[in-house]
Amino acid sequence: xxxxxxxxxxxxxxxxxxxxxxxxxxxxxxxxxxxxxxxxxxxxxxxxxxxxxxxxxxxxxxxxxxxxxxxxxxxxxxxxxxxxxxxxxxxxxxxxxxxxxxxxxxxxxxxxxxxxxxxxxxxxxxxxxxxxxxxxxxxxxxxxxxxxxxxxxxxxxxxxxxxxxxxxxxxxxxxxxxxxxxxxxxxxxxxxxxxxxxxxxxxxxxxxxxxxxxxxxxxxxxxxxxxxxxxxxxxxxxxxxxxxxxxxxxxxxxxxxxxxxxxxxxxxxxxxxxxxxxxxxxxxxxxxxxxxxxxxxxxxxxxxxxxxxxxxxxxxxxxxxxxxxxxxxxxxxxxxxxxxxxxxxxxxxxxxxxxxxxxxxxxxxxxxxxxxxxxxxxxxxxxxxxxxxxxxxxxxxxxxxxxxxxxxx
Numbered sequence: 001x002x003x004x005x006x007x008x009x010x011x012x013x014x015x016x017x018x019x020x021x022x023x024x025x026x027x028x029x030x031x032x033x034x035x036x037x038x039x040x041x042x043x044x045x046x047x048x049x050x051x052x053x054x055x056x057x058x059x060x061x062x063x064x065x066x067x068x069x070x071x072x073x074x075x076x077x078x079x080x081x082x083x084x085x086x087x088x089x090x091x092x093x094x095x096x097x098x099x100x101x102x103x104x105x106x107x108x109x110x111x112x113x114x115x116x117x118x119x120x121x122x123x124x125x126x127x128x129x130x131x132x133x134x135x136x137x138x139x140x141x142x143x144x145x146x147x148x149x150x151x152x153x154x155x156x157x158x159x160x161x162x163x164x165x166x167x168x169x170x171x172x173x174x175x176x177x178x179x180x181x182x183x184x185x186x187x188x189x190x191x192x193x194x195x196x197x198x199x200x201x202x203x204x205x206x207x208x209x210x211x212x213x214x215x216x217x218x219x220x221x222x223x224x225x226x227x228x229x230x231x232x233x234x235x236x237x238x239x240x241x242x243x244x245x246x247x248x249x250x251x252x253x254x255x256x257x258x259x260x261x262x263x264x265x266x267x268x269x270x271x272x273x274x275x276x277x278x279x280x281x282x283x284x285x286x287x288x289x290x291x292x293x294x295x296x297x298x299x300x301x302x303x304x305x306x307x308x309x310x311x312x313x314x315x316x317x318x319x320x321x322x323x324x325x326x327x328x329x330x331x332x333x334x335x336x337x338x339x340x341x342x343x344x345x346x347x348x349x350x351x352x353x354x355x356x357x358x359x360x361x362x363x364x365x366x367x368x369x370x371x372x373x374x375x376x377x378x379x380x381x382x383x384x385x386x387x388x389x390x391x392x393x394x395x396x397x398x399x400x401x402x403x404x405x406x407x408x409x
Contacts, residue, residue, distance in 0.1 A: 002098075005079040007066035009059050009123075014083055014092040025076035028099035032106040034114055036094035038087045046130030052084045052093065055122035055242040056195065064235050065116045068223060069098075074105040080113060082123060120235070122242025148241075149191050155358070162356035167194040169355040172202040172261060174252060174280055175270030176229040178335065179294055180205070181219035182344030183270055183351070188237040188244050190352060195245040201237065202264055205229040206251025216337035252276065257283045266354055268292045268347060274321040281306060281314035292350045294343045299336050299372040301343035305350050305362045312364060312385045339371045 005022050016035050023031050038050050066078050077099040087093055096113045100106040128134045149167075153160045171192050173184050184203060187193075193201035207229050209220045217229075224232040230248040237246045249260055261267055261283050269280045269291060277293070284291040288308035295302050306312045346367065353359040364382030369375070 002070040002075040003077050004066045004070055005077050007063045007080045009054055009082050009084050011085040014081055014095050019095045023077050023099045025099045028076045029101050030103040030106040031099045032110050033097040034110050035092055038089050038091050038093055040089045042127060047127050048130055049088050049128040051086045051126040053124050054084050057238050058122050061121050061238050069109055069113055072109050074101040075109055076100055120239045158356060158358045162358050165356050167191045167197040168199045170200040170264045171266050172264040173268045173270055174204045176203050176205040176233040178216035178340035179270035179296060179344045181217045182341050183268055183348045184233050185219055186348035188241045193245050194243045200245050200247050202247045202249050203230050203233050204249035204252055216340045261289055262287055266290050277314060278321055285313040290354055292347050294347045296339050296343045297335055299339055301339055301369045302366060303343055303346045304366045307363045310385045316384050336371060
């Protein structure tokens with residue numbers, strides 16, 4: 001593991017000589033420093049100066065990039081500094097340096113670091129042109145809410161007010177795997193939990209990224225194997241939409257579930273174990289939090305929405321967990337990657353409907369999808385709910401299971 005000498009933002013002028021002097025590893029046979037300066041032109045126009053502005057999460061993403069690079073074999077030291085504020089032509093904007101045992105490692109790592117900083121760190125630049133006008137790069141089209149979310153606002157009945165509720169929502173996604181990947185990505189892109197609006201997009205998971213999962217867990221890049229899924233997913237969220245306030249939560253257990261869920265307006269269950277699913281559902285029922293629920297295995301998936309207002313929860317559908325090893329999982333039955341995408345996209349849609357107040361959520365209805373046959377069925381189980389609360393949900397919290405009430409679907 002390489003030593004991270006520094007990975008930070010600064011509003012002070014960058015000194016390449018001082019930066020280079022910081023590399024002292026005696027094992028290194030090669031030291032390489034990249035110096036990026038403000039140039040006097042861009043796309044045929046003269047440039048007099050640049051102002052760099054960083055998102056609050058930019059420094060954290062910069063550190064994450066350095067940590068990822070630090071796992072490269074043969075690398076000894078890493079340092080990355082990016083300037084923010086007003087810079088004149090010729091001033092240094094970024095310094096990236098490494099020391100390594102061999103030059104090939106140094107060249108490839110520096111190249112990767114420069115590209116990663118450019119593509120992932122939310123730093124925007126305002127160019128002052130020689131003609132006297134100025135313009136932000138990568139901001140007008142990509143980061144201003146009025147343009148980024150215009151397609152949502154244009155939907156009849158959704159509008160600006162619906163999008164405002166989306167951006168201020170506090171949503172917890174439990175599970176950052178196959179189901180969680182498309183959910184998290186679409187919610188982040190939609191503007192769930194913007195920092196400026198006081199919202200939060202929470203991600204809870206206790207697993208790490210592994211190669212066998214990457215066929216369906218599309219939020220995790222290949223180079224993040226071994227990392228906690230929460231950290232990997234959060235990094236992707238920040239790259240997709242740096243305005244989102246993303247919070248990495250610990251894995252839920254009976255001791256912490258209530259305290260964590262209580263911080264959010266709505267919960268999404270993208271887990272893959274019955275123990276987790278019943279814990280999440282029971283806790284949401286107790287705290288009166290709506291729950292978007294889903295599961296997927298093989299070529300099949302199920303999605304529904306449980307609402308405290310009408311008294312539905314997971315036990316409305318399935319009163320008790322099945323016996324251990326009585327049902328297939330992805331290890332034994334496999335799972336088709338796009339099936340997770342279908343279910344996850346539907347679940348993300350339900351989240352947006354709930355937080356915006358638009359449309360008719362799947363409350364009291366269960367979508368059953370069969371990708372192999374290309375069929376979706378909707379089962380209405382609303383007769384099982386007993387407004388204002390369903391005793392199946394609430395009695396279970398006190399240790400009582402009871403019989404399933406209502407008609408079979």
